Amino acid sequence: MNFSNLRGERKKRVRQIKADLEAGSVAASLEVSESPGSVQVARGQTAVLPCTFSTSAALINLNVIWMVIPLSNANQPEQVILYQGGQMFDGAPRFHGRVGFTGTMPATNVSIFINNTQLSDTGTYQCLVNNLPDRGGRNIGVTGLTVLVPPSAPHCQIQGPQDIGSDVILLCSSEEGTPRPTYLWEKLDSSLQLPPTATQEERIEREKELSEDTLSVEEKANTHLLLGMCLDTYARYLLFSKQPSQAQRMYEEALQISEEILGGRHPQTIVLLSDLATTLDAQGRSDEACVHAQRASDLARQVEHPELHVLLSNLAAALTHRERYAQAEEIYKEALK
Helix, strand or coil, X not given: CCHHHHHHHHHHHHHHHHHHHHHCCCCCCCEECXXXXXXXXXXXXXXXXXXXXXXXXXXXXEEEEEEEEECCCCCCCEEEEEEECCEEEECXXXXXXXXXXXXXXXXXXXXXXXXXXXXXXXEEEEEEEEECCECCCCCEEEEEEEEEECCCCCEEEEECCCCCCCCCEEEEECCCCECCCCCCCCCCCCCCCCCCCCCHHHHHHHHHHCCCCCCCHHHHHHHHHHXXXXXXXXXXXXXXXXXXXXXXXHHHHHHHHHHHHCCCCCHHHHHHHHHHHHHHHHCCCHHHHHHHHHHHHHHHHHHCCCCHHHHHHHHHHHHHHCCCHHHHHHHHHXXXX
């Protein structure tokens, strides 16, 4: 074997490879991987923009440039960060202190992070990779970044004369919001309506909260009396439905309204006091029931109440439940007169 000829062939082959590299005739082997397309983060959070590549060469001459085309100014691309010659360099001033590579460089994973994302960070980001002697191929990765911002409180206004028959324009806008906020207009009644599933208690509370600014003193009093009557009726229903504790609360509110507007000696107030006693008696609270029933009976005698016999019967029933039979018998006899 002629070793001198073999060495000569090897040298010739090395020179040919070098020439091919310089002429760019060797097939490229650097390839940037496909990006996920887009990344979305809420304002203030950290965004990670992925970019990886494959190469057959060592990473000695690795050069990575991240650029952004801002959505707010597509005609003015900005440099985000640069890796070159084993060193990292900052890009545009607004990225200083917020941007870095996710891993130790050099590496084939050249993804970056952006801390404390701002609305102005929204845009199209490009990752440009070069690693000599690899050439050509796809050396650019593209990723979109959208920084989501919740809409600020809308500012609404009316344009046009607010007269019957006139045309008006209703405008509504928010200073912030990404994606762009959409607005739903809905016509409401002049008064807030309760949902169909509202309970009777909620409806009563709603009636009590209604504004009475436009009512006269007499109208206000009549409105309260009407509410008291509703409470009384509802309390009777609750008592009939064997819900005495709820009925008690309704009677107490109705009694308070009647005392405030009609006075403590009014026939309606006296009846409500006796009804409250009956409700307490139904809960086994006979002592309290007797106190209220006795007071109602005393007032009824004083004003010659037309339903005195009913009120006396309620008192007698409470006394019976306390096993005060003799006293109950006397009251029953009085009621029968």
